[in-house]
Structures are given as C-alpha cells and as structure tokens.
Amino acid sequence: MTPRQLSISVIVMLAIAIAMGVLVWRTRKTNSAIQTAQTNSAPVAPPVSGPTEQVTLYAADDDSGVLRPIAARVPLASDRQQRGEQTLQALVKFYSDKSSHHVLAEGSEIRAFYLVEPGLAVIDLNGAFANGHRSGVLVESLTIASLAKTLSANLPDITQIEFLVDGKPRETLAGHADLSGVYDVSSLNQLADQLQNGQ
C-alpha cells in the first residue's frame, strides 16, 4: 500500500511539471513572435483596413482634358513617406477602375515612394506604368499633373518632385512628357491648376 505522503508528493510534482510545461510553451510562443518581427525587414504593406482619412485625389479626365478634385477615404499610416505612397497608390487604384476616364495600363503601380531630403519627393513608377502608358502630349501631361497635384495637396511641404521608372531615370513617360529632371512643385501645380481650370 502506498503511503499517503508519497501520493501527495507525486501529485504535487505532477502539478509542478504541468505548470512548467505551460510556462515553457508560452515563453516559446512569445519568443517566436519577437523573432518574426525582428527578421521581417520587408516594407510594411499599407493598411487595407482600419481607420481611414479623407484625401483629395486629382484625377485626370481625358474626355475634357482636365483634372478634377475627388474626395476619397484612404487608410493612411502616420509616417509621412508611407502616407505619400498610400495616397499615390489610391490614385492609381482609382484609375484602375473600369469607369475611370484616364485609363492606365494593366499592372501600373507606384513601385516606391521616397522622401529623399526635406522637400524632395521621388515617385518611382513601375515599368508597366510607363511602358504601357498611352503616348501623347496631353494624355501624358495629365498623368504627371495628376500625380504631382495629388501628392502636393496631401503632403504640402514637398517642394520638388522627381520621377523614376523601375528605379532609374527616364527621358519621357511615353515619348512626350519630360521625366528627365527634377520638377519644382510650384511649376507642376501651375500646370495642374491650368488643367484643372480647363484653360
């Protein structure tokens, strides 16, 4: 017959073992989460849901050849660079809608967006955006003005904009609109304002 004291000891030891197991399991889970967060250096995708903010997109209308301000609610991060990229992505997404009056090529995307130095924004378009863009003075000017005005309206302290395609400088968007240099935002806004007014 098992002595009473021995039974109590076994039960206590079992309880301790179970408690230790639970503790180890929880600690491992926490460490795994921390490690994943530390090793994942890929850019954080824009939030597809969550709190949204109102932004103004300046959308081109090919039929009338003008820019039109459109209010949209977009999930935005707090970081300025991410906000800029998310706003431009929202504009490109707007153009991808079938009802858009300024059709961009399939697969057109904002490849990257950088705030390089105070005031200078770099918009890096992907190859599909530029290579598939329709060719023409007005249609290309509308795209450039639309991107620049949308960006500057939502990040007002930007003073200069440079365009890249696939991370590299490019002469023109699709044979006409000049992408070779750095634009003053005031110059592009003047262009956008005149396109907005339909002059």
Add this chain to the structure above:
Amino acid sequence: MPSNSAAGRWLSILVLVLASVLLVSGAPDDRQLSVFSNLANYSVSVEMRNGADYIGLLETLEPLGGVSAKINGHHWKLRFNTVEAEFTDGKKRAKIQGSDFDLPSNFFLENARGIVPVASLPSLLPRLLGGPVAFHDAGRRLFIGDAAVHFTAQIFKSNPPALILNFTAPVNPTIATEPGQLSMKFTKDGVVGPGSPTILFDSKVIPSATFQESNGTAELVISATAPLMASFSNGNRTITVAAPPVANAAPAAATPPPASPSVTPSGPLSTPPPTPAATPTEPRRYFAVIDPAHGGDDSGATLGNQLLEKDITLALARRLRAELAARHLTSILVRDGDISLSLDQRANIANTVHATVYLCIHASTQGTGVRVFSSAIPRTAADRGPFIDWDAAQASLLLSSQRTVTKLSDALEPLKIPIRTAPAPLRPLNNIRITAVAVEVASPDSNAGPESPSYQESVTKMLAAGLAAVHDELEAAK
C-alpha cells in the same frame, strides 16, 4: 669602262625591278573592318581565306572587355567577360555558353590565333557581347549598341548658300576639296548615312551630297558648282559647308535678305581659294522654325494600324511651311525627312537660326481637336551671369509664348473642333530661347484621323493664319 658601265646599267635596272616587285608584294594589305562602340572606335585587319573575309576574334573583342583564349588540341576556348565559347579548327560548329552556334564558314586556328568569317559577326557578337550589333556589310563597318552617329543636312539659302550638317556626336572627318566637290572622310567616327545614299538640295551651288561606305570608312561627298570650305562649330557637332563669301555680293535690296548659316563658323578647315576680303553679311531671317516631332528611330505614337506619329508630323510641317510661304512668311523645318534628332539638337537648331517663333508639331489619336501648348518650365531659372539655365531657357519668353498660344487657339476656332490650351512638360520647349509653342493635332472627330489631308490642310491653314496674326507683335518685341 664600257664593260663596267653596262654592268652598272644592268645592275640599276635589276635593282629597280626588284624594288618594284618588293613594293608591290610588300604593300600592306589595308583591307580593314571598323568597329564603333561606346567604349572605343578601332579598326581590325581583314584577311581572305577560301574566298571569304576573315577576322581575328581576339583582337576584335579586346577593346570591348576582358577576353582570353586557350588552345586545347584543335579546340580554341574563348572567354569574354563571363561568356564562354569554344571553336574547333576547320569546323563551322561552335559552342557559346553551351549552346550550338553555326558559323557561315569554317573557323581557323592559325598560329594560336582564332579567325572567324566576317559574315558571322552580326550573329556571333550579340551572343558574346549580350547586346545589339549592326553590321554594314558593304562598308565593313560594325556598330555595337547605340554607337552610330546620325546627321541631318539642311541647306540655308543664304548668300552664299550654306549646307549645315548637324551630327548627334562630335565628329572629326578628314576634309578634302577638289573642283566640283568637297569630301569628308569619317575613319574614326561611326557616322551613318540617311535612308537614301544621295541627298538632293534645292540649291544651284550645292545641289547634292552622296554618302558612301567602304573598307571601314564613311565618306560624304558634297557636290558643288563653286569652291567650298568647311568649318566646325558646336563642339564639332556642326559642320557648315559654304562657298567663301565674296566682297562684291549683291546688294541686300536686290535679293531676299542676305543671310549666313545659323551656326556661326568657327574657322575654315579646308584651304579655300584666295578671295578678296569678305564683307560681313547679315544673317538670313526666318520667321518660324517648324519642328516635326519625332523622326528616324523615334516613331512617336502609333496612330491606328500603320500610321506613325513621325510621318503625320512631317506632313503637317510641310503643309504649314507652304501655308506660311503663301502668306510671305519665311520658315524652316528642323527636319525635312525621316531622320533622328535628339531634343537638344532640335533646341540647338531653333536657337541658332535666329527665327522669331518655334512651333513643334505632334499628332495623336487620343481624343479630338487640337491642343496648343506653351512650356511648363520645370523649375525657376538659375541663370548665372551670361549663362542661361538650359532647362529654363524659355522662362523669360513664356509670356510671349502664352500670348502666341492664345492667338493660335483663336485662329483655330472656326474649325469647330475642340481646342485646348495648356502648359506642357514637353521638351524641347523649355530649352528654346525664342517664342515657343507646341501643337498636338488629334482627330477631327470619331470618324477620321489626323492623317486626313483635308483636315491637315484646314488645321495648317488656321495655324498659319494665327502665326500671321501674331507676326507683327512678335517681330516688334524681338
């Protein structure tokens, strides 16, 4: 002594005969192939084997990158940068990066030197270099990548008339004159010719020029009815060919305004015949510089199935020139054929012609109507003293350009088609130092395109009317 004298004579004859034989047999075989690339321009000797032209592959590749070769029996292993190839003596079949490649005739290994048929270069070199290659077979000239130098030739009906040659890169030809012609030999420059070997000019003094290639060299022969001289300017990108001016030139009142080439000669290269001291002539004035956008390699937009923007813009430009001439307004086309011109070259031409207004023509099938643009100058001008900011050269003339846009827009109103005016981020408008506008001619309606002759006639007529309307104001401001 007679015997000695006879022996000496025979000896002399023998020496002369031997020398002649040696000269003929020892004359260097100067058959060569010229290679033009962005890294180096050079020539390689061409040899004949079994009736075909051959070339040493190692010496052809050496200036273009790291190259080495190893011999293994009858096999010749070549490594160019990271590409490996293997050739076999007396065989057509080779291997490049493990894949079979057939030469048009056998490979030869001679004294540890691998030679390949010249005819194989257009297909062989792209595999080794990893880029496009153009081979001008008849002239034995090989162009790697975008090394070709293009040029435009335009006659300026000045007194004396001048032929302006604009090159896309600096050139340094050997110039020679003889009665009735001036020739330029391009041995170190990858100059390529226009579509047709003969270019005809509307000039009695310089009626034509012929471009030919042979033995690795290109030659441009300019025919003339008067002695010609050539001078370089614009960093050797422009060559002006003209008869030397004479002192007793016709008085200005007797002829249209006397003129000199738009590009100021910097000094004669060839030796002109002696002439009396020249009287400075006043440059010829053109009212408008018309720039048919695109051309040559740059087709512009594709309009419809077969139409290219570059062809429509040229047709419109020629029509506009005729319409302006009908209004007694002089104009000049930046290009009057299917040639490639960079945007900087277009701006240089416009800025050196001393015209009053620059009008660039584009065409589109996006939407309908006509759009008239002034420049959206990319940034505030950063002029420094006498040096003008190239990207904002148009800044001080923008108001004049915008007024001209309005005038042209007003003139187009009777067409009853959509007319749109706007600034545009469009080069070379921002680089132009005179009043500058651009016109984009889109379809008149959904049933017709900008290629319609009647539509083109209507548009150019109205544009000419608009330019005529602004003529006095622009001339006064100038």
